[in-house]
Amino acid sequence: MTLTGAEIVIRCLQEEKVDYVFGYPGGSVLHIYDELFKQDDIKHILVRHEQAAVHAADAYSRSSDRVGVALVTSGPGVTNAVTGIATAYMDSIPMVVLCGQVPTYYIGQDAFQECDTVGITRPCVKHNFLVKDVKDLAATMKKAFHIAKTGRPGPVVVDIPKDITANKCEFDYPASVQMRSYNPVVKGHLGQIKKAVQMLLEAKQPIIYTGGGVVLSDASEKLVKLAKRLNFPVTNTLMGLGGYPATDKQFVGMLGMHGTYEANMTMQHADVVLAIGARFDDRVIGNPEHFGEVARKIIHVDIDPSSISKRVKVDVPIVGNVPDVLDELLKLLEESGKAAPDVSAWWQQIDAWRGKNCLGYKQKSLIEPQYVVEKLYEVTGGDAFITSDVGQHQMFAAQYYKFDKPRRWINSGGLGTMGVGLPYAMGVLFANPGAQVACITGEGSIQMCIQELSTCKQFELPVKIINLNNGMLGMVRQWQEMFYSKRYSQSYVTSIPDFVKLAEAYGHVGMRIEKPEDVEPALKKAFTEYKDRLVFMDFIIDPEANVFPMVAAGKGLSEMILSEDL
Amino acid sequence: MRHIISILLENEAGALSRVAGLFSARGYNIESLTVAPTEDASLSRMTIVTTGSEDVLEQITKQLNKLVDVVKVVDLSEAAHSERELMLIKVRATGKDREEMKRMADIFRGRIIDVTDSTYVIELTGTGNKLDSFIAALDAGLILETVRTGVCGIGRGDRILKV
Ligand SMILES: Cc1ncc(C[n+]2csc(CCOP(=O)(O)OP(=O)(O)O)c2C)c(N)n1
Ligand SMILES: [Mg+2]
Numbered sequence: 001m002t003l004t005g006a007e008i009v010i011r012c013l014q015e016e017k018v019d020y021v022f023g024y025p026g027g028s029v030l031h032i033y034d035e036l037f038k039q040d041d042i043k044h045i046l047v048r049h050e051q052a053a054v055h056a057a058d059a060y061s062r063s064s065d066r067v068g069v070a071l072v073t074s075g076p077g078v079t080n081a082v083t084g085i086a087t088a089y090m091d092s093i094p095m096v097v098l099c100g101q102v103p104t105y106y107i108g109q110d111a112f113q114e115c116d117t118v119g120i121t122r123p124c125v126k127h128n129f130l131v132k133d134v135k136d137l138a139a140t141m142k143k144a145f146h147i148a149k150t151g152r153p154g155p156v157v158v159d160i161p162k163d164i165t166a167n168k169c170e171f172d173y174p175a176s177v178q179m180r181s182y183n184p185v186v187k188g189h190l191g192q193i194k195k196a197v198q199m200l201l202e203a204k205q206p207i208i209y210t211g212g213g214v215v216l217s218d219a220s221e222k223l224v225k226l227a228k229r230l231n232f233p234v235t236n237t238l239m240g241l242g243g244y245p246a247t248d249k250q251f252v253g254m255l256g257m258h259g260t261y262e263a264n265m266t267m268q269h270a271d272v273v274l275a276i277g278a279r280f281d282d283r284v285i286g287n288p289e290h291f292g293e294v295a296r297k298i299i300h301v302d303i304d305p306s307s308i309s310k311r312v313k314v315d316v317p318i319v320g321n322v323p324d325v326l327d328e329l330l331k332l333l334e335e336s337g338k339a340a341p342d343v344s345a346w347w348q349q350i351d352a353w354r355g356k357n358c359l360g361y362k363q364k365s366l367i368e369p370q371y372v373v374e375k376l377y378e379v380t381g382g383d384a385f386i387t388s389d390v391g392q393h394q395m396f397a398a399q400y401y402k403f404d405k406p407r408r409w410i411n412s413g414g415l416g417t418m419g420v421g422l423p424y425a426m427g428v429l430f431a432n433p434g435a436q437v438a439c440i441t442g443e444g445s446i447q448m449c450i451q452e453l454s455t456c457k458q459f460e461l462p463v464k465i466i467n468l469n470n471g472m473l474g475m476v477r478q479w480q481e482m483f484y485s486k487r488y489s490q491s492y493v494t495s496i497p498d499f500v501k502l503a504e505a506y507g508h509v510g511m512r513i514e515k516p517e518d519v520e521p522a523l524k525k526a527f528t529e530y531k532d533r534l535v536f537m538d539f540i541i542d543p544e545a546n547v548f549p550m551v552a553a554g555k556g557l558s559e560m561i562l563s564e565d566l
Numbered sequence: 567m568r569h570i571i572s573i574l575l576e577n578e579a580g581a582l583s584r585v586a587g588l589f590s591a592r593g594y595n596i597e598s599l600t601v602a603p604t605e606d607a608s609l610s611r612m613t614i615v616t617t618g619s620e621d622v623l624e625q626i627t628k629q630l631n632k633l634v635d636v637v638k639v640v641d642l643s644e645a646a647h648s649e650r651e652l653m654l655i656k657v658r659a660t661g662k663d664r665e666e667m668k669r670m671a672d673i674f675r676g677r678i679i680d681v682t683d684s685t686y687v688i689e690l691t692g693t694g695n696k697l698d699s700f701i702a703a704l705d706a707g708l709i710l711e712t713v714r715t716g717v718c719g720i721g722r723g724d725r726i727l728k729v
Binding site for chain 2: 119122123126130147152180182304305309310
């Protein structure tokens with residue numbers, strides 16, 4: 001059967017069982033939109049800005065085990081999408097972005113809405129393709145999905161010129177993909193895993209440090225098994241939260257720049273570090289030289305060999321898919337017949353560090369942001385999907401909402417993109433209809449994709465927006481307060497809109513909360529009475545609240561600045 | 567340390583820019599880069615000469631392997647290998663210099679491949695050092711133009727880079 005390229009695109013998406021495409025139409029994708037119109041399997045979600053389409057597709061992936069899909073037109077559609085693509089790339093999120101392109105015979109002529117999509121996106125995709133012949137289209141789509149979700153996942157761009165979507169050929173969707181140049185490793189090296197087991201069994205002051213890799217590979221249950229078998233402390237990175245249950249007693253909290261005192265101290269002083277799906281980045285271990293001052297053995301499990309020994313030297317590298325490696329570790333531990341090492345002295349030390357109660361804060365007459373997150377945790381029974389933007393509010397969310405399940409904490413860790421929160425909440429709701437979804441944001445960040453309130457109305461998405469409104473670009477202000485002698489250059493936001501009216505103008509419910517005693521009732525109301533509505537909750541918070549503990553840039557993990565409230 | 571990296575990659579549009587882009591994005595050096603299709607036209611072979619510490623080289627190899635178009639990567643300089651570079655050099659060849667140029671080409675085992683009343687084009691292959699020495703041996707004022715291919719290399723004996 002011969003089909004047009006546009007029909008083939010739709011057929012491929014159907015073959016991949018795609019149920020939602022997040023997109024925005026334009027000239028070069030009109031044939032594809034025409035085919036979308038003629039079918040019902042794939043629902044198109046019309047956003048209000050291409051950046052949001054890509055963020056929504058990204059969150060769809062993050063909050064499920066499926067691959068999000070976005071569709072944008074050539075030129076400005078693509079350039080608007082770039083922030084979303086780069087954001088997904090930095091966090092290794094599987095995603096396929098379909099881009100329109102000018103007809104092949106116009107490429108290179110500065111045609112209307114032409115841009116070099118493959119060139120612009122190359123450094124921020126796992127891979128990209130320009131389809132030059134309709135005969136290659138189906139196989140390229142198959143490869144795109146395969147590459148996006150296998151190995152270390154990532155976004156893949158398929159650039160499709162308009163004439164390709166009109167040309168016809170036989171449709172044949174390949175059942176599998178064979179690429180001599182792309183064969184990600186799955187199983188870890190047995191010899192290395194044996195060494196790791198030996199090292200773990202001899203540890204006196206161990207830590208298990210895990211990142212986004214555990215969440216992305218759905219390895220949480222296996223991680224819990226391993227941690228329980230060994231009785232070792234566990235810390236998660238910002239991207240790894242939920243990978244290990246935060247309410248478990250072996251969890252010492254998030255580590256890194258705004259990690260807990262106990263997590264950072266445990267990491268710094270550990271004699272054996274088992275790193276799983278994490279990459280020792282600058283926000284996690286701070287200054288690598290300072291980290292290197294303490295002698296320790298590092299076992300590093302990661303699917304991406306280039307993550308290993310990139311920032312710190314590793315003693316036992318294990319390249320492989322996290323769940324497979326964990327299975328093997330557990331098996332060898334059983335076979336060893338040995339009991340877990342005695343780490344009771346280590347736990348005593350850790351409990352002493354915990355005694356600092358580093359996340360303590362003082363209640364004042366104003367609303368403290370930490371309090372809002374704690375109340376949100378209670379009201380949602382700790383079981384909501386939490387998206388966030390970037391800033392102080394993001395760190396408060398990560399510190400005070402205790403994630404017990406993976407894929408519940410959705411934020412831009414790597415690129416740190418302000419504006420993701422609201423579109424992320426949309427993507428989460430399409431992947432998890434009926435779930436409780438809250439977007440913890442700030443008055444700065446929310447305005448970067450505020451137009452999506454309109455999309456939320458169109459699709460009746462009951463997002464609960466928790467706007468921690470400090471009237472400041474708070475994270476910037478915090479750095480200026482601490483490192484620039486309080487010269488608050490451009491961190492004060494004036495002319496902030498009346499968010500209540502704004503929400504109402506978009507057809508939603510708006511609330512302004514100004515007193516600590518109103519926090520809990522307002523949240524309860526939002527999640528019960530207004531369960532099915534989008535509620536924009538504008539919390540007017542203490543503008544001076546800062547995020548602690550803090551490891552200043554360039555400092556070592558144990559050189560934390562703690563809150564004066566303690 | 568200087569390293570010669572050999573890469574087999576899919577002979578596809580854009581593959582070269584992925585490799586070049588990787589080097590610039592991550593701040594790796596490229597001293598020279600050569601690329602051409604192999605006997606199997608679907609594959610290209612690229613040789614990159616770079617410098618960097620062992621750690622940097624480890625990252626370069628890993629990052630190259632991560633590129634979806636890259637099939638195989640080896641660091642040729644890790645073991646016995648041969649390397650060659652081709653240079654074409656146009657020199658002024660008049661009066662007594664004409665004889666001298668011929669003599670120098672012979673000494674370095676170059677070949678004169680184009681002759682006019684006043685110029686020669688000399689073809690010379692060898693290691694980069696040899697080409698450098700040839701240039702140094704000539705009177706700089708007589709060199710009109712040079713073009714070099716950059717290094718290409720191959721492992722010795724049983725060291726074979728193939729899919
Ligand atoms: C797109 C983008 N631009 C700039 C920044 C730098 N930045 C990081 S946090 C921040 C302030 C965010 O302010 P707000 O959303 O109000 O959050 P708060 O820190 O006040 O909680 C800025 C400007 C960024 N992360 N992303
Ligand atoms: Mg703010």
